[in-house]
Amino acid sequence: MKSHRKELWFDIPSRRDYINITREVEREILASGIKEGLCLVNAMHITASVYINDAESGLLKDYDAWLERLAPHAPTSQYLHNHTGEDNGDAHLKRQVMGREVVVAITNGQMDFGPWEQIYYAEFDGRRRKRVLVKIIGE
Amino acid sequence: MKSHRKELWFDIPSRRDYINITREVEREILASGIKEGLCLVNAMHITASVYINDAESGLLKDYDAWLERLAPHAPTSQYLHNHTGEDNGDAHLKRQVMGREVVVAITNGQMDFGPWEQIYYAEFDGRRRKRVLVKIIGE
Amino acid sequence: MKSHRKELWFDIPSRRDYINITREVEREILASGIKEGLCLVNAMHITASVYINDAESGLLKDYDAWLERLAPHAPTSQYLHNHTGEDNGDAHLKRQVMGREVVVAITNGQMDFGPWEQIYYAEFDGRRRKRVLVKIIGE
Numbered sequence: 001m002k003s004h005r006k007e008l009w010f011d012i013p014s015r016r017d018y019i020n021i022t023r024e025v026e027r028e029i030l031a032s033g034i035k036e037g038l039c040l041v042n043a044m045h046i047t048a049s050v051y052i053n054d055a056e057s058g059l060l061k062d063y064d065a066w067l068e069r070l071a072p073h074a075p076t077s078q079y080l081h082n083h084t085g086e087d088n089g090d091a092h093l094k095r096q097v098m099g100r101e102v103v104v105a106i107t108n109g110q111m112d113f114g115p116w117e118q119i120y121y122a123e124f125d126g127r128r129r130k131r132v133l134v135k136i137i138g139e
Numbered sequence: 140m141k142s143h144r145k146e147l148w149f150d151i152p153s154r155r156d157y158i159n160i161t162r163e164v165e166r167e168i169l170a171s172g173i174k175e176g177l178c179l180v181n182a183m184h185i186t187a188s189v190y191i192n193d194a195e196s197g198l199l200k201d202y203d204a205w206l207e208r209l210a211p212h213a214p215t216s217q218y219l220h221n222h223t224g225e226d227n228g229d230a231h232l233k234r235q236v237m238g239r240e241v242v243v244a245i246t247n248g249q250m251d252f253g254p255w256e257q258i259y260y261a262e263f264d265g266r267r268r269k270r271v272l273v274k275i276i277g278e
Numbered sequence: 279m280k281s282h283r284k285e286l287w288f289d290i291p292s293r294r295d296y297i298n299i300t301r302e303v304e305r306e307i308l309a310s311g312i313k314e315g316l317c318l319v320n321a322m323h324i325t326a327s328v329y330i331n332d333a334e335s336g337l338l339k340d341y342d343a344w345l346e347r348l349a350p351h352a353p354t355s356q357y358l359h360n361h362t363g364e365d366n367g368d369a370h371l372k373r374q375v376m377g378r379e380v381v382v383a384i385t386n387g388q389m390d391f392g393p394w395e396q397i398y399y400a401e402f403d404g405r406r407r408k409r410v411l412v413k414i415i416g417e
Contacts, residue, residue: 001140001279001417003314005385036142038179038276040316040381044392046331052239053185058219059231066210066232071344080336092337093344096376098235100330103179103242103381105274107144112272114183133390135383137316137416138276139140140279175281177318177415191378192324197358198370205349205371237374242318242381244413246283251411253322277415278279 004032004136007044012126015073018060019121021050021132025104026111028134035109037138042101044133047091047125049098055118063122067094091124098122106138143171143275146183151265154212157199158260160189160271164243165250167273174248176277181240183272186230186264188237194257202261206233230263237261245277282310282414285322290404293351296338297399299328299410303382304389306412313387315416320379322411325369325403327376333396341400345372369402376400384416 006028008021025041041050053059071093076082079089102119105112121132145167147160164180180189192198210232215221218228241258244251260271284306286299303319319328331337349371354360357367380397383390399410 001314003416005383005390036140036276038177038274038316040383042381042383044395046392046394051235053231053235054220056220056223058222059228062218062220062228062232063235070209070348079340081332081334081340083336084334089337089340092331093340096329096331096341099238099377101381103181103240105144105179105181105272107274112144112274114185114270114272116185117183131392133383133392135316135385135390137314138142175279175415177316177413190374192370192374193359195359195362197361198367201357201359201367201371202374209348238377242320242379244283244318244320244411246413251283251413253324253409253411255324256322277281 001137002034002139006134008132009129010121011129012123015126016064017123020055020118021121022119025119025134029106032136034106034136034138037106037136039104039106039136040101041119042133044131047088047095048130049095049122050102050132051098051120051122052102052117054116067097070097088125094124140276141173141278145273147271148268149260150268151262154265155203156262156265159194159257160260161258164258164273168245171275173245173275173277176245176275178243178245179240179274180258181272183270186227186234187269188234188261189241189271190237190259190261191241191256193255206236209236227264233263279415280312280417284412286410287407288399289407290401293404294342295401295404298333298396299399300397303397303412307384307414310414312384312414312416315384315414317382317384318379318413319397320411322409325366325373326408327373327400328380328410329376329398329400330380330395332394345375348375366403372402
């Protein structure tokens with residue numbers, strides 16, 4: 001069994017954003033030399049998500065508006081978590097809707113994807129350096 | 140390390156439906172000959188989910204009504220994604236609530252499941268051929 | 279390839295609670311002797327979740343209040359599932375928001391975690407014995 005590990009770093013200038021990281025993950029699968037296996041891609045921070053969906057700019061705005069309806073940022077006082085001095089209570093909730101991680105099959109040395117699958121990093125509390133972990137195991 | 144791969148195909152005649160695929164995944168685990176490992180089951184399309192929950196017909200209707208409240212299909216114009224000519228903006232949101240994938244442990248050649256766990260394919264934009272990937276690794 | 283399996287048992291005295299199980303999972307990773315691999319942690323019951331987020335007591339209350347807004351327990355008659363004699367329809371919905379499972383990378387024999395990642399068991403229908411599965415594969 002082989003394994004491969006890489007951290008992807010982000011420093012998103014806004015509070016929230018949605019970044020396509022498919023190419024970065026593909027590069028690590030190639031670098032791993034693994035032909036058959038599984039690739040875990042997870043946010044290492046708890047106010048961000050990694051998810052798989054469409055690379056369509058309207059949809060990214062739909063996600064953002066919908067998450068704001070399900071877990072609004074303001075008023076920040078509505079979250080007990082923010083009484084600790086934080087203002088990111090909403091980000092911890094939004095991240096649960098979109099998820100922490102994806103697991104991707106590797107077949108013949110490539111991501112085993114349907115026609116529209118793209119891997120996204122979703123930032124819900126940006127303006128600082130944060131990481132995504134890519135961990136690959138297989139042969 | 141061994142690996143095994145299978146695509147399951149669906150052509151759901153309605154827009155939304157919930158299909159129990161536990162037996163189909165069990166069959167692939169048996170076919171793989173893998174005794175200890177992990178089994179990834181993921182929707183290969185971005186308007187469908189694979190999830191694990193109860194095989195109870197009332198619950199399936201509860202899920203459907205609840206997802207319609209969280210992300211209603213109509214009016215379709217409420218989603219920017221639909222301005223591209225699609226009418227499935229809601230399906231991309233519903234899929235995030237229910238998830239893309241499950242990872243199932245394999246122990247002694249079988250799914251390592253609690254008493255009520257069943258694997259479902261949830262279709263949110265049917266009436267065309269779509270796929271689920273089953274990828275198994277282990278020994 | 280090596281594998282390791284452990285069930286963690288819970289008997290939560292209230293309907294809902296959020297329990298940090300990071301130390302228990304760490305102990306199994308150590309017991310497995312696996313240095314590089316993947317660790318699956320999943321609820322074996324369909325009215326409970328395993329998720330990764332912050333160990334902060336205000337946030338746990340925020341999650342609980344938010345899940346009650348998204349999928350209220352009462353009136354129990356609002357869920358068709360409860361017409362079977364159950365009163366846990368809401369728990370099946372809450373569990374989908376928070377997820378069934380997490381997959382954790384193992385690097386150098388340890389959980390490969392960001393600074394604030396903690397593994398939680400979320401119970402949505404307690405007052406009986408329920409289980410979490412820890413399954414580890416790697417080398």
